[in-house]
Amino acid sequence: MPLKALIFDVDGTLADTERDGHRPAFNAAFADFQLDWHWSVELYADLLSVTGGKERIRYYLDKYRPSATLPADLNAFIAQLHQAKTRHYGDLLASGKIPLRPGVERLLREARAAGIQLAIATTTTLDNVTGLLRHSLSAESIGWFAVIAAGDLVPAKKPAPDIYHYVLQKLALNADDCLAIEDSENGLLSATAAGLRTLITLNDYTRSQDFSAALLVLDHLGNFHLTDLLQSLTADLQQL
Ligand code: XBP
Ligand code: MG
Numbered sequence: 001m002p003l004k005a006l007i008f009d010v011d012g013t014l015a016d017t018e019r020d021g022h023r024p025a026f027n028a029a030f031a032d033f034q035l036d037w038h039w040s041v042e043l044y045a046d047l048l049s050v051t052g053g054k055e056r057i058r059y060y061l062d063k064y065r066p067s068a069t070l071p072a073d074l075n076a077f078i079a080q081l082h083q084a085k086t087r088h089y090g091d092l093l094a095s096g097k098i099p100l101r102p103g104v105e106r107l108l109r110e111a112r113a114a115g116i117q118l119a120i121a122t123t124t125t126l127d128n129v130t131g132l133l134r135h136s137l138s139a140e141s142i143g144w145f146a147v148i149a150a151g152d153l154v155p156a157k158k159p160a161p162d163i164y165h166y167v168l169q170k171l172a173l174n175a176d177d178c179l180a181i182e183d184s185e186n187g188l189l190s191a192t193a194a195g196l197r198t199l200i201t202l203n204d205y206t207r208s209q210d211f212s213a214a215l216l217v218l219d220h221l222g223n224f225h226l227t228d229l230l231q232s233l234t235a236d237l238q239q240l
Contacts, residue, residue, distance in 0.1 A: 003233060004177040005146070006111050007167055007196065010122035010129055012183030012203050014104055015136060018048060019205070021098050022124075025089035026053070032084050037065070048205055051123040051186050052157045054082045086125050093131040100136045101201065103221030108137075110226035112144060119147040119171060121163045121180070121191075126150040147171055159186040164194035179233070185209035197236065199229070 011017045023044045030037040037060070039047060050059040057078050061068060071077040092098060111118060120129060129150050133141045142148075147170040154162035168175060175195030182188050182198055184206045191198045197215040200206075211217045216232050218224060 002177070003116055003179060003230060004173050005117040005119055005171055005179075006107075007119045007121050007164065007178055007180045007191075009180070009182045009184075009187045010120060010132065010150075011124055012206060013101070013181055013187070013201060015098050015100050015132055016203055017098055017124075017128075017132070018203075019044065021092055022053065022085075022089060025085045025092060026057075028088040029081050029084035033081060045205055048184075049186075051159075052151075053085060053124070054078050055157060057081060086127060089128055090131050093128070093135045096135055098132065098136060101220055103224055105137060107221050107224070107226060107229075108141070108144065114226060116226075117146045117171060117173075118144050119167050119178075120145050120149060121167045122150050123157045123163070124151060158184075159189035159193070161190050161193035164191050164196060168194065179215070179229070185211065188214055197233070199232075 008014055011022065015021075019041055023039055023041070026039055027037075030039075039060070043064075047056050047060055050056045058074075061070065108118060122129060126148065129148055130142050133139075147167050149163050149167045149170070154160075154166050156162045164175075164180065168178065171178070178196055180187075180191035180194075180196040180198040181201065182191055183201055183203050188198050188200060188211060192213050198213070200211045200214045200217045201220050202217065215236055216229075
């Protein structure tokens with residue numbers, strides 16, 4: 001079976017965005033709202049068990065601030081906080097301090113040259129995806145992706161398969177013809193539940209998670225070429 005599309009996760013996969021990107025942006029938003037909340041690097045490891053920034057704030061409140069006095073319309077308050085966080089995150093991206101991970105740009109270019117479509121399936125906000133591509137690659141690279149599926153587009157975020165189902169439907173491709181590239185167990189669960197084989201690139205927050213269902217687990221894509229990927233897929237098919 002020829003590989004027809006690569007579907008990339010964003011946070012942790014295209015770039016190491018969590019520890020020094022999303023986390024400080026959440027903290028800056030909390031400061032804007034005069035909240036004495038601070039998400040340390042260690043605490044954030046637990047908070048990452050929940051995908052989606054708004055969902056993560058709610059999880060933090062439930063688990064770590066159960067007796068906080070909160071506005072009556074908590075959904076609206078969380079949405080405002082999250083908008084402020086997205087502005088701070090955009091500023092961080094624009095400062096150019098969040099590069100793509102090793103080998104990502106090369107794999108994107110090799111796939112394009114081979115006629116393999118590119119897509120994105122992410123939990124984060126669309127503005128964050130386009131901002132990352134614009135500042136870490138080029139404005140033009142946004143157009144390399146046939147589908148960018150992001151954020152609240154689907155009701156249930158990863159580990160639910162909804163975002164991958166959405167991408168497959170938009171691409172009009174079967175899961176068998178595509179490969180997902182992820183960095184986290186929640187991402188792997190999401191992609192696998194949509195029937196996709198998945199390549200994992202580890203990072204410090206996800207290294208100890210369970211990736212037994214993955215096709216391949218790599219530290220990064222630094223030495224990894226499209227030809228290596230195609231070989232792994234062929235070997236996988238021969239085992240069936
Ligand atoms: C990414 C996330 C996101 C970001 C924050 O998960 O969990 O929530 O941390 O993004 P994945 P927003 O890599 O599995 O898609 O604040 O924009 O939601
Ligand atoms: Mg991720």
